Amino acid sequence: MVAGLTRLLGSRHLELAEDVVQEAFLRATREWAFHGIPENPSGWLRRVARNLAIDHLRHQVRAMELLEENAALLRSEWTLASTLDAALAEMKASDDLLRMLFACCHPDLPAEHQVALALKTLCGLSVREIARAFVTKEETIQKRLLRAREVFRGWGRIELPDEDQRASRIDSVLRVVYLLFNEGYFATESDEFIREDLLEEAVRLGELLTREPTTDVPRVHALLALMLFHAARSEARLAADGAIVLLADQDRARWNRTLIAVASAHLARSSVGDECGAYHLEAGIAAVHATALTWAATDWRTIVHLYDQLLHIRPDAVVGINRAVAIGELHGPHAALRELEVFASDGRCLVLFHAARGELLARVGAKDEARSTLEVALGLTRNRAEKSLIQKKLLALGAGDSCGASADR
Amino acid sequence: MAQYMFLFRGGDARDLDPNASPEKWQAHMLKWRAWMESLGKAGKFVGGEPLEKRGKVLSGRSKKMTDGPFVEGREIVGGYLLVNAESFDEAIELSRGCPIFEHDGIVEVRPVQKMDV
Numbered sequence: 001m002v003a004g005l006t007r008l009l010g011s012r013h014l015e016l017a018e019d020v021v022q023e024a025f026l027r028a029t030r031e032w033a034f035h036g037i038p039e040n041p042s043g044w045l046r047r048v049a050r051n052l053a054i055d056h057l058r059h060q061v062r063a064m065e066l067l068e069e070n071a072a073l074l075r076s077e078w079t080l081a082s083t084l085d086a087a088l089a090e091m092k093a094s095d096d097l098l099r100m101l102f103a104c105c106h107p108d109l110p111a112e113h114q115v116a117l118a119l120k121t122l123c124g125l126s127v128r129e130i131a132r133a134f135v136t137k138e139e140t141i142q143k144r145l146l147r148a149r150e151v152f153r154g155w156g157r158i159e160l161p162d163e164d165q166r167a168s169r170i171d172s173v174l175r176v177v178y179l180l181f182n183e184g185y186f187a188t189e190s191d192e193f194i195r196e197d198l199l200e201e202a203v204r205l206g207e208l209l210t211r212e213p214t215t216d217v218p219r220v221h222a223l224l225a226l227m228l229f230h231a232a233r234s235e236a237r238l239a240a241d242g243a244i245v246l247l248a249d250q251d252r253a254r255w256n257r258t259l260i261a262v263a264s265a266h267l268a269r270s271s272v273g274d275e276c277g278a279y280h281l282e283a284g285i286a287a288v289h290a291t292a293l294t295w296a297a298t299d300w301r302t303i304v305h306l307y308d309q310l311l312h313i314r315p316d317a318v319v320g321i322n323r324a325v326a327i328g329e330l331h332g333p334h335a336a337l338r339e340l341e342v343f344a345s346d347g348r349c350l351v352l353f354h355a356a357r358g359e360l361l362a363r364v365g366a367k368d369e370a371r372s373t374l375e376v377a378l379g380l381t382r383n384r385a386e387k388s389l390i391q392k393k394l395l396a397l398g399a400g401d402s403c404g405a406s407a408d409r
Numbered sequence: 410m411a412q413y414m415f416l417f418r419g420g421d422a423r424d425l426d427p428n429a430s431p432e433k434w435q436a437h438m439l440k441w442r443a444w445m446e447s448l449g450k451a452g453k454f455v456g457g458e459p460l461e462k463r464g465k466v467l468s469g470r471s472k473k474m475t476d477g478p479f480v481e482g483r484e485i486v487g488g489y490l491l492v493n494a495e496s497f498d499e500a501i502e503l504s505r506g507c508p509i510f511e512h513d514g515i516v517e518v519r520p521v522q523k524m525d526v
Contacts, residue, residue: 069449069452072449072454072455072456073445073446073449073454075456076445076454076456076457076458077458077459078441078442078445078457078458078459078488078490079442079445079446079449079454082442082446083446
């Protein structure tokens with residue numbers, strides 16, 4: 001809806017579009033609590049958003065700078081309502097979304113600004129969630145958003161860029177989708193460990209890209225494969241009481257085999273040509289897990305090999321930590337701890353780092369160190385399910401047991 | 410390129426057939442919208458508004474006010490439209506697309522007067 005309204009009104013009125021949509025959702029949460037969810041929730045939201053937009057436009061339209069092709073239609077009572085209806089029509093929603101996504105990923109903005117803007121305006125992530133996605137401070141994100149909005153406002157018409165532009169912007173677009181998926185898969189701020197709605201949205205965006213010939217590139221299929229392999233495990237990741245179940249302990253019978261099949265199909269389509277980027281490698285790793293019958297039977301050698309390549313093109317802490325964990329499975333916890341140390345400073349603020357380290361220390365018998373490391377992890381996490389998992393590990397340590405599983409990443 | 414006004418008189422389906430179903434009227438309104446949107450797409454639509462039925466009429470030197478406009482149903486002004494057209498002829502041609510004619514209505518086409526004073 002934000003995309004549809006911004007397309008109609010012009011980029012200058014992005015905030016109005018966001019306010020209208022936000023208000024529509026607020027009203028929904030209030031009314032649906034009392035009267036139940038309507039038969040056509042999407043239609044309800046569109047109607048309310050439309051009426052809110054009408055109200056605003058009736059008062060302000062003469063003072064607003066509007067796109068030439070729409071101005072007269074928005075100023076006349078004859079056509080105001082129907083023009084807004086057309087703008088919010090469900091049928092064009094995907095098209096609007098794609099347009100806006102590509103518009104946000106405009107080369108005039110630095111890459112981080114592009115992605116932050118898209119995540120905020122199109123995916124509805126909070127500043128906090130975006131800050132976490134970038135592993136940076138909220139203030140930094142606020143500044144980026146402020147600057148991005150300023151530039152965005154100046155563009156006017158939201159148009160789908162030409163073929164060349166689309167090809168060059170696709171990496172930013174994919175980054176948006178990837179971060180969105182990540183936030184859904186490892187939800188930080190919510191009490192749920194997984195936010196299904198964000199996962200679905202990310203997958204949907206990925207699929208939209210494959211439907212456009214110019215954006216239907218191997219990288220997109222690799223990303224889709226990656227997302228779907230992970231999504232296939234969603235059911236098994238949480239126990240009935242909401243506790244996290246680590247990959248090592250998951251009931252693989254609960255993995256969604258259909259999604260795994262679809263993911264594999266996308267993986268196959270991604271191996272056309274000589275592209276082998278980060279998404280390909282991550283998808284490959286996810287595929288190895290997905291096809292292993294048990295944790296013990298997993299082909300760790302291949303996984304370590306893939307992580308080696310991934311670390312080479314993406315030398316960041318999360319990759320390094322996951323690689324260390326895999327090395328732990330292949331060569332034992334001492335080797336893993338050595339690999340992990342390399343990321344001691346980068347990983348300082350990551351729950352993942354301390355959780356993995358605590359795990360490995362417990363395995364080599366360094367209980368006290370393990371305990372203090374896990375306590376650092378406990379202090380860092382904001383997620384309820386994650387907290388309770390770490391607490392369980394601490395409890396197990398205290399009782400003199402060692403925990404046998406490692407992070408499900 | 411000049412501006413012309415369309416004054417719509419009469420042709421209100423509700424007046425002519427008060428028993429007509431709301432769906433019929435809705436369908437008719439959709440035709441109006443489609444017509445106006447086509448004018449919009451062609452870049453001819455400048456502006457215009459529909460008018461409520463109620464009104465007051467002030468007349469003469471005394472500015473005598475009466476409720477109105479109570480004229481024969483056929484002639485009540487229901488609204489107006491301002492369009493861009495290359496010529497009077499084109500404006501007339503554009504007006505032929507108006508759905509008001511289905512209900513025996515009238516479109517008065519008048520060129521906007523340029524005032525140089």
